[in-house]
Amino acid sequence: RVQSESALVKPLRLWLTADFYEHTATELLLLGFYFGAVVIMLVYNSFLAISLRDATYAYYAGYIFAYGSYLFIWNGLGLRFLWPEQPWMNSTFNPVMVCSSTVLAALFTRSFFALTPFRMPVHVRLLELVALCGFAMAVLAALGFTRQVVAGSILLSGVGVVALLGFGVRQVLAGYRPARFFLLAFSVLSLGVMANVLRSAGLLPANIFTLGYGLQLSSLAEMVLLSFGLADRYRVTENERRIARAESDAKTMFIARMSHEIRTPLNAMMGAAQMLEESELNSDQRGFMRMLSGGGRNLLAVVNDVLDLSRISSQGLELEERVFHLGEMCEQALRIHEPIAAQKELQLRAELSPDLPRYVRGDELRLSRVIVNLLSNALKFTKTGSVVLKVDLIRKRGSQLQPEDPAELRFRCVDTGVGIPADRLQNIFTAFSQADESVTRRFGGTGLGLAICQGILEQMNGSIVVQSDPGRGSTFTVRVDLPVAVAPDSPTPGVVGEAGSVSSATGAAETAAKSAGVADEHPAGASSSRGLRILLAEDNEDNRALFYAFLRRTAHNIDSVENGLEALHHFQEQDYDVIFMDIQMPVMDGITAVERMRRWEVEALATGRRLRRTPIYAVSAHAFREEVNRSLSAGC
Numbered sequence: 001r002v003q004s005e006s007a008l009v010k011p012l013r014l015w016l017t018a019d020f021y022e023h024t025a026t027e028l029l030l031l032g033f034y035f036g037a038v039v040i041m042l043v044y045n046s047f048l049a050i051s052l053r054d055a056t057y058a059y060y061a062g063y064i065f066a067y068g069s070y071l072f073i074w075n076g077l078g079l080r081f082l083w084p085e086q087p088w089m090n091s092t093f094n095p096v097m098v099c100s101s102t103v104l105a106a107l108f109t110r111s112f113f114a115l116t117p118f119r120m121p122v123h124v125r126l127l128e129l130v131a132l133c134g135f136a137m138a139v140l141a142a143l144g145f146t147r148q149v150v151a152g153s154i155l156l157s158g159v160g161v162v163a164l165l166g167f168g169v170r171q172v173l174a175g176y177r178p179a180r181f182f183l184l185a186f187s188v189l190s191l192g193v194m195a196n197v198l199r200s201a202g203l204l205p206a207n208i209f210t211l212g213y214g215l216q217l218s219s220l221a222e223m224v225l226l227s228f229g230l231a232d233r234y235r236v237t238e239n240e241r242r243i244a245r246a247e248s249d250a251k252t253m254f255i256a257r258m259s260h261e262i263r264t265p266l267n268a269m270m271g272a273a274q275m276l277e278e279s280e281l282n283s284d285q286r287g288f289m290r291m292l293s294g295g296g297r298n299l300l301a302v303v304n305d306v307l308d309l310s311r312i313s314s315q316g317l318e319l320e321e322r323v324f325h326l327g328e329m330c331e332q333a334l335r336i337h338e339p340i341a342a343q344k345e346l347q348l349r350a351e352l353s354p355d356l357p358r359y360v361r362g363d364e365l366r367l368s369r370v371i372v373n374l375l376s377n378a379l380k381f382t383k384t385g386s387v388v389l390k391v392d393l394i395r396k397r398g399s400q401l402q403p404e405d406p407a408e409l410r411f412r413c414v415d416t417g418v419g420i421p422a423d424r425l426q427n428i429f430t431a432f433s434q435a436d437e438s439v440t441r442r443f444g445g446t447g448l449g450l451a452i453c454q455g456i457l458e459q460m461n462g463s464i465v466v467q468s469d470p471g472r473g474s475t476f477t478v479r480v481d482l483p484v485a486v487a488p489d490s491p492t493p494g495v496v497g498e499a500g501s502v503s504s505a506t507g508a509a510e511t512a513a514k515s516a517g518v519a520d521e522h523p524a525g526a527s528s529s530r531g532l533r534i535l536l537a538e539d540n541e542d543n544r545a546l547f548y549a550f551l552r553r554t555a556h557n558i559d560s561v562e563n564g565l566e567a568l569h570h571f572q573e574q575d576y577d578v579i580f581m582d583i584q585m586p587v588m589d590g591i592t593a594v595e596r597m598r599r600w601e602v603e604a605l606a607t608g609r610r611l612r613r614t615p616i617y618a619v620s621a622h623a624f625r626e627e628v629n630r631s632l633s634a635g636c
Helices: 017-052 055-074 077-082 088-112 121-142 146-173 179-200 208-277 283-314 326-343 364-380 422-427 437-443 449-459 504-518 541-550 564-573 590-607 625-634
Strands: 322-325 347-352 359-362 386-394 406-415 463-469 473-483 496-498 533-537 557-561 578-582 616-620
Touching: 017 055, 017 208, 055 077, 055 088, 055 208, 077 088, 088 121, 088 146, 088 208, 121 146, 146 179, 179 208, 208 283, 208 541, 283 449, 322 326, 326 347, 326 364, 326 386, 359 473, 364 386, 364 406, 364 449, 364 473, 422 463, 449 463, 449 473, 533 564, 541 557, 557 564, 564 578, 564 590, 578 590, 590 616, 590 625, 616 625
Parallel strands: 347 386, 496 616, 533 557, 533 578, 578 616
Antiparallel strands: 322 359, 386 406, 406 473, 463 473
16 A cells, blocks of 8 residues: 555566666666766855855856755655655655755846846746745745645746747847847757656656656756856856946046036136235125136036036046044134124034044045035024034944954034924935035026035945934034044155145146245255246146146246157256146147156256156146056156
8 A cells, every 4th residue: 555645656567686787877877877966966056156246156056955955855756765764755855955045046036137127027926926935935935834835836836947048039139149049048958848748747747857857857957057157147247247348447447538628618717806906996896706716616616516516426526545633634624614604693513532543544534525515515404503523433332442343433413593394314425416406596506516415425334324404403413434543644745736726737837846945855956045946747738827826926947848748858958947748639649748756857867857757747637546646657
């Protein structure tokens, strides 16, 4: 008498003893090959899931384990090798593994095709339903409700296979190349399963394929084909990423060029306005000049905001780590806004906790940008009262911070301004939006400042939140971890004059020339009373004129050229005290010219033709940190 609670095949055949053992050995050898391949594929895809951090490989490895376990039990190997005294485990684990393989196949499909509720929502909901039902049936089977689950698991598997084949056909028709392997893999598996079902129903004869190895062969073919599909998917994904990087680089290059083309005439306009403000003007003319200068500064601020937001959204910011004085950074941020606070008769102050570390290591420029933006917003939206910057340290009581220990810093910008309605708070950090669109008309601004703050802090693994009470004010709280540092031995000298001030090129020139004169960097015989010998390489005529205008009251002697090649020839023929080099010029760009100057200078110093290294300052309308690094690497 034979009894079973699940599907049972009962072929009866008489064997001679020798033939039976030979057949059994052959069967075990073939099954060993199959399950050995299953283990290899399981280990291989698990390794890929960990190394690539791709959930698709993890779901695939889980699917291999579940389906392989089902066939292990179906072939009687579980009862033979694992639980020979507990036959009930066969009827329990069999539906559990069938349902689990269905769940993991659904999750694998969703991940393989990168399906989201916003893309093919009906298909995603169907996969989620299949996975949810499969999980529920697996739990019920594990709890002992095997009779009730068997029929449901078979039906669910059929629905799942049809759904997966439908996904494959749709993606193949959409032109997604890896979908061909996916569709072929599950088609082969379906043939093996269908042959077994039809044989169980008596519609196909029992033979070596329908009774013995059809499921194993189709499963093995499916695993191989899906591996090919995953490899092809990886190649397609990498190609898409390469194209995306190329597009991002092209976008960055375009933005950099547009920035240069916008900033160059803007700097000339603002420099000319600054020169006119220093001349004799009547009250009306001076008022017009203030309007011109203010408009130029606002336009430059908008350009800076758009550039920062573009860098954050396209490729992220490249953070720089340097040791800086925390208190000085905060005081400098306040000092920038003191004129506005005085004009509006607002109290502007900083409250620094006494237990703050004096020096920390991080990106001072980016963090300062966040603080400056918050203070600027607070002053803009505050008519009366005060704006306070509060900085404290969040740590356990009694703990003593040592160098390199992380310090969790909290910056709070508290104002008594108009406040933000509660229903507008969720949009406050969205680019190009403000709490109220009428705010743009009343106070101006593009709505980029807070989006930039949030982007910077995300790059720094920090956070920003806001609390506000309409009519009473707002509090923006920033949290960021920075390691404690010791005081630097000496300040890092600035050698590159970046664009972005009212007159970037000419302002940098005047400052650098004065520094060079004070430091007596000019050669013997060139007295400071007669000024320095300056070489200016600048292709823009307006910028050259402004450079001369800013230094017209000094005793400095200026030679100007229009490209890098002319600058190189002048440098080799004459000994200059300081050189100001534009980056983007025709014939030869400034970076190439500086590199050749430094190579020639090494030989000149070795042979005695030159006695010192000539200071070279890069002056450009480029606003990207990459340009600064290129200038420093070239020798500026």
